[in-house]
Amino acid sequence: MGAFDTIAFHPERCDGCGACMTACSTAKGGASRLSIVPGAGDGRFELALCRQCGDPRCVMVCPAGALFKESDTGVIAWDETRCIDCLLCTAGCAYAGIALDDASGRVSKCDTCDGDPACVKVCPTGALEWVTAGDIYRDYGEKEDLFVPGLSACQGCNSELIIRHAMRKIGRNAVVATPPGCIPGMGSVGYNGKTGCKVPVFHPLLTNTASMLAGIRRQYDRTGRKDMVVMALAGDGGTSDCGFHAVSGAAERNEKILYVCVDNEGYMNTGMQRSSTTPFGSWTSTTPVGDHMRGKSQDAKDLPMVMVAHKCAYVATASTGYMDDLYAKLDKAIAASFEGFSYLHIYSPCPTGWRIPSDKVIEACRLSVESNFVTLWEYTREKGLHFTRSPDRPIPVQAYVEMLGKYRHLNAAETAHIQAKVDEKVALLRQLAAA
Amino acid sequence: MGKTVVIDGNEAAAWGAALSRPDMVAVYPITPQSSLVEYLAEFIADGRMDADLMDVEGEHSALSVLHGACLAGARTYSATSAQGLAYMFEPYFRTPGLRLPIVVSLVTRDGVSPTCVWGGQQDAMSVKDIGWIHMFCENQQEICDTIPIAYKVAEHPEVMLPVNVNHDGNYLSYGVARVDLPDQEVVNAFLGEKDVNWHACLDPERPMAVDPLTGGATGAGPSMFVRYRKGICAGMQNALSVIEEAHEEWGRRTGRHWAPLIENYRMDDAEIALVTIGSMTGAAKDAVDEARESGARVGLVKIKTFRPFPAARIAEALAGVKAVGVVDRAVNFGWNSGPVFQEVLAALYGSAARMPVMSFIGGLAGADITVEHFARVIERTRRLAAGEFATQPVWLNEND
Numbered sequence: 001m002g003a004f005d006t007i008a009f010h011p012e013r014c015d016g017c018g019a020c021m022t023a024c025s026t027a028k029g030g031a032s033r034l035s036i037v038p039g040a041g042d043g044r045f046e047l048a049l050c051r052q053c054g055d056p057r058c059v060m061v062c063p064a065g066a067l068f069k070e071s072d073t074g075v076i077a078w079d080e081t082r083c084i085d086c087l088l089c090t091a092g093c094a095y096a097g098i099a100l101d102d103a104s105g106r107v108s109k110c111d112t113c114d115g116d117p118a119c120v121k122v123c124p125t126g127a128l129e130w131v132t133a134g135d136i137y138r139d140y141g142e143k144e145d146l147f148v149p150g151l152s153a154c155q156g157c158n159s160e161l162i163i164r165h166a167m168r169k170i171g172r173n174a175v176v177a178t179p180p181g182c183i184p185g186m187g188s189v190g191y192n193g194k195t196g197c198k199v200p201v202f203h204p205l206l207t208n209t210a211s212m213l214a215g216i217r218r219q220y221d222r223t224g225r226k227d228m229v230v231m232a233l234a235g236d237g238g239t240s241d242c243g244f245h246a247v248s249g250a251a252e253r254n255e256k257i258l259y260v261c262v263d264n265e266g267y268m269n270t271g272m273q274r275s276s277t278t279p280f281g282s283w284t285s286t287t288p289v290g291d292h293m294r295g296k297s298q299d300a301k302d303l304p305m306v307m308v309a310h311k312c313a314y315v316a317t318a319s320t321g322y323m324d325d326l327y328a329k330l331d332k333a334i335a336a337s338f339e340g341f342s343y344l345h346i347y348s349p350c351p352t353g354w355r356i357p358s359d360k361v362i363e364a365c366r367l368s369v370e371s372n373f374v375t376l377w378e379y380t381r382e383k384g385l386h387f388t389r390s391p392d393r394p395i396p397v398q399a400y401v402e403m404l405g406k407y408r409h410l411n412a413a414e415t416a417h418i419q420a421k422v423d424e425k426v427a428l429l430r431q432l433a434a435a
Numbered sequence: 436m437g438k439t440v441v442i443d444g445n446e447a448a449a450w451g452a453a454l455s456r457p458d459m460v461a462v463y464p465i466t467p468q469s470s471l472v473e474y475l476a477e478f479i480a481d482g483r484m485d486a487d488l489m490d491v492e493g494e495h496s497a498l499s500v501l502h503g504a505c506l507a508g509a510r511t512y513s514a515t516s517a518q519g520l521a522y523m524f525e526p527y528f529r530t531p532g533l534r535l536p537i538v539v540s541l542v543t544r545d546g547v548s549p550t551c552v553w554g555g556q557q558d559a560m561s562v563k564d565i566g567w568i569h570m571f572c573e574n575q576q577e578i579c580d581t582i583p584i585a586y587k588v589a590e591h592p593e594v595m596l597p598v599n600v601n602h603d604g605n606y607l608s609y610g611v612a613r614v615d616l617p618d619q620e621v622v623n624a625f626l627g628e629k630d631v632n633w634h635a636c637l638d639p640e641r642p643m644a645v646d647p648l649t650g651g652a653t654g655a656g657p658s659m660f661v662r663y664r665k666g667i668c669a670g671m672q673n674a675l676s677v678i679e680e681a682h683e684e685w686g687r688r689t690g691r692h693w694a695p696l697i698e699n700y701r702m703d704d705a706e707i708a709l710v711t712i713g714s715m716t717g718a719a720k721d722a723v724d725e726a727r728e729s730g731a732r733v734g735l736v737k738i739k740t741f742r743p744f745p746a747a748r749i750a751e752a753l754a755g756v757k758a759v760g761v762v763d764r765a766v767n768f769g770w771n772s773g774p775v776f777q778e779v780l781a782a783l784y785g786s787a788a789r790m791p792v793m794s795f796i797g798g799l800a801g802a803d804i805t806v807e808h809f810a811r812v813i814e815r816t817r818r819l820a821a822g823e824f825a826t827q828p829v830w831l832n833e834n835d
Binding site for chain 2: 172173174175184189190191192193194195196197198199200201202203204205207208211212213214215216217218219220222223228245246248249252253
């Protein structure tokens with residue numbers, strides 16, 4: 001079963017204006033193929049629209065073979081020459097996605113306007129959204145999984161998601177470095193002589209990932225194998241702390257490396273100790289909370305900004321809460337790694353160390369971005385820095401902070417400090433983005 | 436025939452490296468090695484040497500870059516000294532376990548503290564037990580010749596270990612002497628092309644995991660780890676004969692025959708012997724010659740290969756003497772003696788020979804060990820042979 005682009009509906013944004021229905025009617029002729037209707041008494045609206053189901057009841061019940069699912073777009077198509085107007089499909093669909101158009105006397109349904117839906121374009125509140133994530137899953141599904149099956153990460157950890165996606169993207173013509181930490185801890189380099197990857201993979205030292213990769217890349221360039229991807233899947237400690245000399249040196253020399261830093265804000269594999277990317281106020285095992293200490297007393301090092309100062313070929317931040325954004329950046333980062341040092345910083349919550357339920361990790365990602373605690377942007381030498389998701393209209397950082405157990409002890413002043421630092425960072429980013 | 440030049444030891448090392456045709460040279464400057472990397476950069480800039488030069492941000496990365504390049508199939512070279520070696524230690528410690536045939540020149544120097552930038556072998560002696568092969572050179576010609584020999588040894592399938600080719604900071608690094616440069620074709624024929632080290636490589640054509648977590652208390656872990664450790668020991672022991680063969684072949688091709696493990700100098704009828712290492716050997720041989728003229732039956736054993744330690748050869752060479760004076764250019768603090776002294780004692784105890792042995796420490800921090808100093812060493816060793824034992828080392832330069 002493929003995954004396809006689709007129209008998503010955010011009821012909390014819908015004000016019931018009906019512009020979408022007018023646009024549909026105008027674009028397709030006849031009655032609107034979607035309906036906005038009042039919900040069950042909560043003041044919200046509901047949407048009646050074809051879901052373009054993967055297992056469509058309408059298709060199953062059609063006695064004439066007039067309805068079928070298009071294999072390339074996923075749209076449920078209607079063949080008017082075959083239709084016998086029996087209306088069984090309208091009874092078969094539970095979502096009111098296909099209905100009788102009184103004017104024509106025949107059924108009509110959404111065809112997504114060939115992937116450019118008129119309704120979405122006119123929606124003033126963003127309640128209707130054309131979601132292209134289908135590309136990701138289709139693309140992902142077609143590529144070979146190069147990482148060991150199964151999962152030995154902590155429940156809820158997104159690092160495995162990052163590894164799998166990144167490795168599927170780079171393909172087999174690649175060399176992967178996973179310095180000590182959670183990522184080799186998940187078995188990427190294997191144990192006692194058994195490997196965890198289908199591509200060459202190695203444990204660098206915690207401290208020399210970028211340097212070893214530089215040596216590998218230079219030698220393959222020298223022997224004419226320039227199309228190989230040479231990639232690090234590293235943690236924040238080995239990148240921002242003891243391995244920083246190698247990262248900075250390789251970036252300064254513009255070594256052609258793809259360096260992915262999976263930032264879980266501490267040395268989580270060794271027992272959740274503080275790193276330089278651990279944010280202010282965080283409980284860690286070396287910044288505990290007691291009568292004389294209240295978590296980390298310093299602010300985090302903003303490593304992606306440090307890499308911008310290196311004027312790398314590519315620098316971007318990403319979050320597993322926004323996979324379409326992450327996926328697009330992976331593509332760009334891989335392409336840039338053939339030109340020079342390419343740095344992708346992915347924020348990845350640690351359910352174990354941050355003390356959040358494993359089913360709340362994606363929610364934490366989303367709130368971190370919606371509150372601007374994490375900002376999504378990219379930088380190139382040519383175009384400078386720009387946001388890939390607007391930082392306008394953020395929610396208060398309080399909403400993010402209060403869902404994480406590691407901030408449980410924070411008082412109002414400490415939360416205000418975090419908010420102030422977030423505002424300060426966004427102000428600086430806005431200046432850079434405007435420049 | 437190759438040409439004859441007058442160059443210092445650092446340039447001799449640069450020539451030895453260039454003739455070995457490495458693919459990757461990663462460097463970071465440090466006194467007294469700096470001019471060596473400048474020569475390499477110049478050779479590459481002038482097109483005399485076809486290597487990729489990486490000017491890295493520190494020695495830790497210099498060796499790390501070589502690790503990466505070597506795992507991608509490259510022949511690699513670097514050079515360092517003292518603090519640079521200390522900073523390089525983390526990947527240095529790892530190299531033998533990966534069995535990477537990397538060659539690094541150590542321009543030996545005393546380490547900080549006290550702050551010091553002058554010659555001494557404290558750096559090399561501090562890393563003698565890590566699993567690197569160590570060869571010490573006596574003069575500029577030997578430096579130039581030993582580097583290609585080092586590659587031949589390192590890349591030998593029965594060895595596959597990294598090699599340090601060591602030459603004394605100041606005396607050899609800056610001292611100028613005549614050096615006959617071998618023809619490139621001669622070195623090419625001697626060394627051949629480097630094969631990819633298939634036991635550990637990072638190549639998508641042949642995917643493997645390099646350095647997975649190994650060991651632990653259960654399963655295959657302990658025995659697998661022991662197998663790796665024993666492998667390094669086996670490589671080291673195999674190196675003893677490989678080093679001899681490589682020197683022999685080098686001698687055949689170039690006409691220059693260096694003693695591969697130890698050199699016995701006037702030892703045939705010697706009653707007492709000196710043991711030396713590195714550039715001090717020249718002055719020591721002069722002192723032996725002078726003592727011989729006055730009738731003293733004194734000989735000398737020079738250690739060229741310090742790791743693997745040629746224990747049997749040394750025990751055999753010293754078997755007939757009545758006393759031995761070992762001269763060190765470094766200190767073994769825990770034993771209140773020189774490190775080579777300790778090694779010689781250990782080698783002798785493995786044989787039936789028993790004679791008193793004394794530790795002399797000199798040449799620290801760039802101090803000269805003169806013929807006069809060695810005359811004193813000989814004199815004191817003669818008294819040792821006569822029964823005047825010592826409980827303390829003799830510090831040769833303590834009144835200089």
